[in-house]
Amino acid sequence: MVVPMSTLLEASGIAQRFGSLVVLDGVDFQLAPGESVGVVGPNGAGKTTLLSILAGSLRPTSGRVRYEGNDVTGVRADLRCRLGIARTHQIPRPFVGMSVFENVLVGAMLGRRQAGSRAYERALDVLQTCGLVDVANRRAADLGLLDRKRLELARALATDPKVLFLDEIGGGLTDAEAIELVGTIKELRRRGIAIIWIEHIVHILVQAIDRLVCLDAGRIIADGLPKDVLADQAVIDAYLGASVT
Amino acid sequence: MIRARGGQLSGGFRVQRWTRLSVVSAAVTVAVIVVLAVVPFLFGADVTEQLTSLLIFVILAVMWNALAGYGGLISVGQQAFIGLGAYGTIFLTQHGIAPYEAMILAGLGAGAVAVPTSLIMLRLRGGQFAIGMWVVAEVFGILVTLDAGLGGGTGISLNGLDVFAPGYRQAYTFWVTLACTTVLLGLVFFLLRRRIGTSLQAVLDDEEAAASLGVNVVRSKRVLFVVAAVGCGIAGALYLANTLFIQTTSVFGVQWTAYMLFMVLVGGLGTFEGPIIGAIIFYLIQAQFGDSGAWYFVGLGATAIAFALFLPHGIWGAVDRRLQLRLLPVGYTLRKLDTPASAGADPAATDT
Numbered sequence: 001m002v003v004p005m006s007t008l009l010e011a012s013g014i015a016q017r018f019g020s021l022v023v024l025d026g027v028d029f030q031l032a033p034g035e036s037v038g039v040v041g042p043n044g045a046g047k048t049t050l051l052s053i054l055a056g057s058l059r060p061t062s063g064r065v066r067y068e069g070n071d072v073t074g075v076r077a078d079l080r081c082r083l084g085i086a087r088t089h090q091i092p093r094p095f096v097g098m099s100v101f102e103n104v105l106v107g108a109m110l111g112r113r114q115a116g117s118r119a120y121e122r123a124l125d126v127l128q129t130c131g132l133v134d135v136a137n138r139r140a141a142d143l144g145l146l147d148r149k150r151l152e153l154a155r156a157l158a159t160d161p162k163v164l165f166l167d168e169i170g171g172g173l174t175d176a177e178a179i180e181l182v183g184t185i186k187e188l189r190r191r192g193i194a195i196i197w198i199e200h201i202v203h204i205l206v207q208a209i210d211r212l213v214c215l216d217a218g219r220i221i222a223d224g225l226p227k228d229v230l231a232d233q234a235v236i237d238a239y240l241g242a243s244v245t
Numbered sequence: 246m247i248r249a250r251g252g253q254l255s256g257g258f259r260v261q262r263w264t265r266l267s268v269v270s271a272a273v274t275v276a277v278i279v280v281l282a283v284v285p286f287l288f289g290a291d292v293t294e295q296l297t298s299l300l301i302f303v304i305l306a307v308m309w310n311a312l313a314g315y316g317g318l319i320s321v322g323q324q325a326f327i328g329l330g331a332y333g334t335i336f337l338t339q340h341g342i343a344p345y346e347a348m349i350l351a352g353l354g355a356g357a358v359a360v361p362t363s364l365i366m367l368r369l370r371g372g373q374f375a376i377g378m379w380v381v382a383e384v385f386g387i388l389v390t391l392d393a394g395l396g397g398g399t400g401i402s403l404n405g406l407d408v409f410a411p412g413y414r415q416a417y418t419f420w421v422t423l424a425c426t427t428v429l430l431g432l433v434f435f436l437l438r439r440r441i442g443t444s445l446q447a448v449l450d451d452e453e454a455a456a457s458l459g460v461n462v463v464r465s466k467r468v469l470f471v472v473a474a475v476g477c478g479i480a481g482a483l484y485l486a487n488t489l490f491i492q493t494t495s496v497f498g499v500q501w502t503a504y505m506l507f508m509v510l511v512g513g514l515g516t517f518e519g520p521i522i523g524a525i526i527f528y529l530i531q532a533q534f535g536d537s538g539a540w541y542f543v544g545l546g547a548t549a550i551a552f553a554l555f556l557p558h559g560i561w562g563a564v565d566r567r568l569q570l571r572l573l574p575v576g577y578t579l580r581k582l583d584t585p586a587s588a589g590a591d592p593a594a595t596d597t
Binding site (some may be wrong): 024055059076077078081082086087088093094095096097098099101102105107109110111112113115117121124127128136137149155156159160168 | 255258440443444446449451455457459461462537544577578579
């Protein structure tokens with residue numbers, strides 16, 4: 001899996017600078033269809049910035065993003081979503097004025113371009129996958145953290161993605177909650193959705209990935225099988241040795 | 246309550262949009278429109294004229310609320326389109342188009358002008374957009390002043406309506422106003438119920454999250470911007486028909502924004518019902534105290550401040566928060582048919 005057979009998503013030479021601050025410094029990254037890749041790295045390594053660039057909510061200072069063979073570097077986030085790229089946010093961003101069901105309908109109606117009972121059916125299916133049926137009519141503003149995380153996942157799934165970006169979806173959850181969530185993510189993997197998953201809870205992360213990438217100070221310092229990356233001295237120095245995991 | 250609209254979903258679920266309350270309120274709305282339609286037969290021209298003013302306020306409040314309450318676009322310059330509607334009507338009647346047709350065309354023309362305007366203005370955010378719109382209104386006003394054919398700055402009268410006797414003219418204007426109000430409010434309701442309404446609500450809550458789920462943020466706002474321009478344009482044309490004389494300072498004046506803001510804040514920003522209530526209150530205050538000069542404005546200001554302090558969500562906002570009253574069915578509720586009767590009937594009905 002280290003050398004993908006074919007490429008679904010490819011980033012080459014990605015750099016992101018905000019003034020004199022260099023967040024990403026020449027990142028090359030490839031993802032095969034159906035592949036599941038974990039991303040680790042210390043805070044400030046540029047992980048979320050990389051996801052935002054891949055999802056289209058941020059234009060990189062330089063570098064290209066290709067998706068299914070086409071250059072999508074200048075394609076807006078909403079259009080990338082319709083092409084099959086979906087994401088969750090590190091801090092959940094529910095539409096607080098809507099119910100849980102209506103939040104998920106946004107993904108089905110706008111991302112997947114479905115209408116009427118087909119959109120309802122899709123939203124219902126996703127709510128069942130994510131365990132949200134019982135709170136379907138509750139205001140999203142009234143949800144606890146676990147359900148907010150589930151809702152982030154459910155909305156993204158409703159868009160019927162080919163690739164899904166998960167940004168610390170396990171962050172802030174108890175171990176039991178995170179294990180339950182990882183079960184859902186394994187199920188998505190079985191359905192053939194490619195995944196890029198940023199996560200600090202490494203023992204949870206490794207259960208659901210084929211490959212692990214470590215970012216440090218805007219560069220990829222390791223990329224390979226999870227056990228090899230976690231044993232890499234540079235990774236230990238940069239990340240594992242420096243924080244409690 | 247078990248009136249399935251659309252197909253039943255798997256697992257005995259269905260989606261409910263109309264509630265019993267909203268069906269009743271829709272019926273009441275139709276009844277009110279019918280009652281209003283016969284007003285010119287029952288009352289004199291003065292009552293008809295007053296009601297015309299009230300309906301114009303309703304249109305304006307609903308349009309300002311559509312922009313601010315549903316699109317997050319606080320505009321201080323909707324008078325740009327009020328003025329275009331009014332002066333567009335003058336221009337079209339000068340070129341041989343009948344007044345009532347000219348009014349509708351001028352409203353649509355204001356919408357047409359709004360399309361290129363939105364290309365620039367929707368790049369601005371928050372306060373920049375608000376003040377930018379004021380600049381747009383001032384520019385449109387100055388451009389109209391430069392045209393001597395439109396009376397320059399001294400004002401101009403609407404000709405062509407004098408073929409009708411005053412009583413008939415007032416009745417016709419009222420019916421046109423009622424029809425426009427019905428169509429425009431219906432249009433806003435229709436948009437809110439459709440996919441675009443869902444997009445707008447998502448954009449209002451979180452633009453970036455909405456975009457990440459496939460919502461075209463700028464296009465959603467543009468639809469609202471153009472609809473609000475058409476509404477304000479038609480309101481401007483109706484105002485002209487009701488008063489028969491306009492000046493650039495009156496139709497392009499920023500006082501319109503103050504009125505709209507007052508009506509929407511008092512009634513309830515972001516609710517469909519609130520602006521209508523706000524318009525009625527504003528109309529009553531104006532009818533009662535409109536001749537009191539400066540004290541009228543002091544009263545308006547004091548009322549607005551009182552609402553901002555003690556009822557910040559407006560009248561309908563407070564009602565909605567306390568009673569969860571939704572007269573307008575724009576949401577989606579997931580229901581499961583799990584009552585014993587329907588559960589027993591289910592296997593026979595849906596053979597899966």
